[in-house]
Amino acid sequence: DAGITQSPRYKITETGRQVTLMCHQTWSHSYMFWYRQDLGHGLRLIYYSAAADITDKGEVPDGYVVSRSKTENFPLTLESATRSQTSVYFCASRDRVGDSPYEQYFGPGTRLTVT
Amino acid sequence: AQSVAQPEDQVNVAEGNPLTVKCTYSVSGNPYLFWYVQYPNRGLQFLLKYITGDNLVKGSYGFEAEFNKSQTSFHLKKPSALVSDSALYFCAVRADTGTASKLTFGTGTRLQVTL
DSSP states (O other): OOSEEEEOSEEEEOTTOOEEEEEEESSOOSEEEEEEEETTTEEEEEEEEEETTEEEEOSOOTTEEEOOSSTTBOOEEESSOOGGGOEEEEEEEEOOSTTOOOOOEEOOOEEEEEO | OOEEEOOOSEEEEETTSOEEEOOEEEOSSSEEEEEEEEOTTSOEEEEEEEOSSOSEEEOGGGOEEEEETTTTEEEEEESSOOGGGOEEEEEEEEESSSSTTOOEEOOOEEEEEEO
């Protein structure tokens, strides 16, 4: 099906473990984003990518790594998970036509718990 | 730096009554403004956006928003609320130039519509 998907939807991991959250979109959108959603903070941007092999930091990038070897995939890796990274993670994408203000489309989210 | 304020954590409305969810913003340059809605255990869904032109923007599900440049506000409104409108609402802003790819979200307002 067309759209933006995330996997896994739920993940429990232990402190210190590496975990990768996957994001896949079928629209060939240029831009992709990772956000975390925490109570009292709304959504905060972790990393974003303007195209394959182009990534940049957002508001809260520490402890996270991203890559984008293909346009459709944008995995987010927590190199050594900490309890403060317990959150709901959302991937989003949007099309690019210059600086046109196209809206972002969001995936269903991954609920990550770090014990 | 750009920012969004949603001053109300929760708004309670009776079904059939008009609703308003407030949003104020700060951005350098002209703003692009967005409203998203989030239902439980779902990703964010786009409702409407303001780019330029008419200050009253109409969106999905009967929602509309009024852009007020002098008050730097972009309040979400609906003439007659439905119980099914109960959800979490996010306002977001980005500048029309510069950090073109980054949306800044508010902390969200929970709308509760009761019979």
